[in-house]
Amino acid sequence: HRIGNRLSVGTPECVQVRYEKFTVEQAVETIGFGRFHVLLFVIMGSANIVEAMEIMLLAVVSPEIRCEWRLEDWQVALVSTMVFVGFMVCGVLAGYIADRYGRWKVGNDRFQLHAYFSLLTSFAPTYGWFIFLRSMVGCGVAGVSQGFVLKTEFIPAKYRAYLLPLGTIFWMTGSMLIILLGMLVVPTMGWRWMIRLSITPSIILIFLFKFIPESARYNVSAGKVDAAVKTLQRIARMNRASLPPGRLVEPALRERGSWRILFSPTFRRTSLLLWYSWFVASFAYYGSVLSSSELLEKNLLCVINADAEHQVKHRHESGLCYCIPFGSSDYQ
Numbered sequence: 001h002r003i004g005n006r007l008s009v010g011t012p013e014c015v016q017v018r019y020e021k022f023t024v025e026q027a028v029e030t031i032g033f034g035r036f037h038v039l040l041f042v043i044m045g046s047a048n049i050v051e052a053m054e055i056m057l058l059a060v061v062s063p064e065i066r067c068e069w070r071l072e073d074w075q076v077a078l079v080s081t082m083v084f085v086g087f088m089v090c091g092v093l094a095g096y097i098a099d100r101y102g103r104w105k106v107g108n109d110r111f112q113l114h115a116y117f118s119l120l121t122s123f124a125p126t127y128g129w130f131i132f133l134r135s136m137v138g139c140g141v142a143g144v145s146q147g148f149v150l151k152t153e154f155i156p157a158k159y160r161a162y163l164l165p166l167g168t169i170f171w172m173t174g175s176m177l178i179i180l181l182g183m184l185v186v187p188t189m190g191w192r193w194m195i196r197l198s199i200t201p202s203i204i205l206i207f208l209f210k211f212i213p214e215s216a217r218y219n220v221s222a223g224k225v226d227a228a229v230k231t232l233q234r235i236a237r238m239n240r241a242s243l244p245p246g247r248l249v250e251p252a253l254r255e256r257g258s259w260r261i262l263f264s265p266t267f268r269r270t271s272l273l274l275w276y277s278w279f280v281a282s283f284a285y286y287g288s289v290l291s292s293s294e295l296l297e298k299n300l301l302c303v304i305n306a307d308a309e310h311q312v313k314h315r316h317e318s319g320l321c322y323c324i325p326f327g328s329s330d331y332q
Contacts, residue, residue: 020246024216025157027232027243033159034239040154041163043208044147045170050111050202051144052174054118054137055286057198058083059293060182063326064191069127080290082131086138094143096259102222103146103153104214110143111209115202122195153217154235174201175289183331220250 022030058080066076090110098106117136124130148164155163178198185194213235219228229248236243262271 020244021249022244022246023250024220024228024232024248027216027248028154029156030244031156031232031236031239031241033156034241036235036238037155037159037163039238040151040212041167043205043212044151045167046201046205046208047107047111047144047147048167048170049174049177050114050205051141052171053178053198053201054114054141055083056175056178056289057182057195059290060178060186060194060326060331061191062293064186065127065130067325071127075127079131079134082135083138084286086135087142090139091142091145094146098146098149099218102214102218103149104209104212107143107146107150108206108209110140110146111202111206112140114140114143115199115206116140118195118199118202122192150212150215153215177201179331182326183328187325220248225250 062076062079065071065079069075094106094110114137117133117140121130121133121137124133148167151164151167152160181194181198185197213231214227216228216231219225219231225248229243232243232248261267
């Protein structure tokens with residue numbers, strides 16, 4: 001017989017009471033898709049706007065710093081390299097720390113780190129300072145991946161297949177925003193003001209991030225069952241739903257954030273295939289996107305006796321070399 005949230009098993013003379021149990025996955029599926037997930041999708045998706053703006057910013061700024069500091073080709077290329085070095089190193093660390101101390105904490109701290117160093121970049125006095133600060137920006141942007149993790153852990157399974165890829169809309173939005181910002185700001189106010197204005201979405205996102213709770217999956221894996229229940233109850237209220245009957249029961253994980261899990265027999269093949277897929281996709285995508293400005297090289301490099309129809313933006317002391325800035329057609 002069912003008694004409240006319990007099941008009673010046995011004869012009238014001797015009744016054994018067994019409480020019902022549920023897991024985080026069962027709770028997520030029972031609550032279903034609702035207002036909380038729309039909020040989650042928009043806020044965490046907006047993190048991709050920030051990431052795209054910081055990556056695409058390299059294509060806009062490269063010709064400007066080349067002219068201002070008279071950089072060689074390898075020095076311009078090193079800027080992008082250092083950004084991705086910071087992204088790679090801190091991406092590995094962010095995943096480990098998020099498994100140990102929480103997805104929300106890492107995501108929130110990384111957004112603040114990114115905004116801070118991005119602002120400092122706009123005041124960089126020399127090329128050396130610029131590449132150091134941009135590498136720290138890459139370190140901060142690496143925390144954006146925690147937004148994807150939070151979406152995956154909170155969205156019901158049947159919605160993940162199309163909602164997660166749909167998030168690329170935010171990436172495309174960020175890519176177009178930074179190009180438009182460059183078109184409007186760089187010719188009149190310069191690249192430093194473009195960077196200062198580009199951190200606006202990051203600052204807004206830092207405040208919006210407060211509306212997203214810590215992952216319930218992380219909390220139960222860390223043994224914080226009460227915190228996980230409160231999170232699930234909050235989501236249920238927002239979605240006007242209820243939790244499954246019973247109590248949340250999931251064993252705490254002894255080993256969290258260990259790279260050895262990725263090479264265990266269960267995940268080894270999946271890990272290697274995903275890593276190779278990401279390598280190919282990133283190599284092709286970033287290679288083509290970040291080289292787009294190099295395809296317009298005739299408008300970037302210093303040239304002798306520049307055409308009169310071009311606006312001369314920089315003239316070096318030697319008087320022999322001119323830098324021709326991007327025009328509207330180049331940004332388009």
